[in-house]
Amino acid sequence: MERKIKAVQYGTGKMAIFTMRYILEHGGEVVGAIDKNPNIIGKDIGHIMEGKDLGITVVSTDDAEELLKRVKPDICIIETMSLLNDVKDSLMLCAKLGINAITTCEEAFYSFNSNPTVSKEIDELAKQNNCTITGSGYQDIYWGQLIASLAASTNKITKIKGSSSYNVEDYGIALAEAHGAGLALNEFDEKIASIDRISDEERENLINSSNYAPSYMWNVNGWLAEKLGLHITRQTQKCIPQTYKEDIASSTLNMIVKKGNATGMSAVVTSETEEGILLETECIGKVYGPDEFDKNEWSIIGEPDTTLIINKPQTVELTCATIVNRIPDVINSKAGFIPTCQMPELTHKIKDLNEYIH
Numbered sequence: 001m002e003r004k005i006k007a008v009q010y011g012t013g014k015m016a017i018f019t020m021r022y023i024l025e026h027g028g029e030v031v032g033a034i035d036k037n038p039n040i041i042g043k044d045i046g047h048i049m050e051g052k053d054l055g056i057t058v059v060s061t062d063d064a065e066e067l068l069k070r071v072k073p074d075i076c077i078i079e080t081m082s083l084l085n086d087v088k089d090s091l092m093l094c095a096k097l098g099i100n101a102i103t104t105c106e107e108a109f110y111s112f113n114s115n116p117t118v119s120k121e122i123d124e125l126a127k128q129n130n131c132t133i134t135g136s137g138y139q140d141i142y143w144g145q146l147i148a149s150l151a152a153s154t155n156k157i158t159k160i161k162g163s164s165s166y167n168v169e170d171y172g173i174a175l176a177e178a179h180g181a182g183l184a185l186n187e188f189d190e191k192i193a194s195i196d197r198i199s200d201e202e203r204e205n206l207i208n209s210s211n212y213a214p215s216y217m218w219n220v221n222g223w224l225a226e227k228l229g230l231h232i233t234r235q236t237q238k239c240i241p242q243t244y245k246e247d248i249a250s251s252t253l254n255m256i257v258k259k260g261n262a263t264g265m266s267a268v269v270t271s272e273t274e275e276g277i278l279l280e281t282e283c284i285g286k287v288y289g290p291d292e293f294d295k296n297e298w299s300i301i302g303e304p305d306t307t308l309i310i311n312k313p314q315t316v317e318l319t320c321a322t323i324v325n326r327i328p329d330v331i332n333s334k335a336g337f338i339p340t341c342q343m344p345e346l347t348h349k350i351k352d353l354n355e356y357i358h
Contacts, residue, residue, distance in 0.1 A: 016077075022321055026352060030045055042057055044057050077323060088122070091122050098130055106135070123336045135219075138319040140322050147300075155302070158276070159279075160299070166284070166315050173253060217269040233274055295310070
């Protein structure tokens, strides 16, 4: 492609500050921005990025369709919510208009195993209008591609065990509340943990009716299974509250999380496979105390055993850089709702993004 890649930023919160800057630094062009926050609508994206004005102002979600039709972007970057039902309208709008879209929605990373009905709707509409929809972000590399690469150097695998922690303060109030941050333990049990004390049949019914709320690793296990050629026979998850030894102030929740109350949660997903390889993965999202930090740890258990530990990854920046580096793959991909496990291995883009478009 000879011209610059044109991108629209949908959601201009904490993540967008990095994403929009990275697009510009990689030779792309931000031609529009969309948000529902009345305090953001009308502001210049340069102001949001704490720089000089760039002549692009944020419009309301009510005007999203008109903007997308007018600017005709090559890609729409959707950085809003974590569940597919919450981003369905924005993804369906892009699919209807034939606009490629990439989202940080964690469920969209591999939503066919948690919300197949909506996933199929998006897939069919994207195919009809010849565009690609996908989910990506931190998990694309640090819970996905890296783990598949470790597996590729292993003779025999009996178990893959993963754990990753992140500070919910970095991602906004919707994510923090979804992790039960700030709840008393009895409230956490009622609103969060009890959802998964159900039978396999009840869970399957929830999934098929688009009413299941998966933890992030639920979708990661599906992604890993497809990438590694595994076939999951049973999958369960358990949500466990996290606490801290003293009160913690949360700017995102605008409250003091009292000692003994939930600062967030650990969600453990266990997947059994036909091939006998067990996937046991955990994501820990919480309001951090002063001595806590992001950590990513994965072990391949078999012959040989291998453990990978990454301490203090800059999760927000890594997420946004992954999104931007994925853009050419999305544009080059076949049409549909395509998980990144079906795309080429992600690479750092040295040249301007448009130079990678076939």
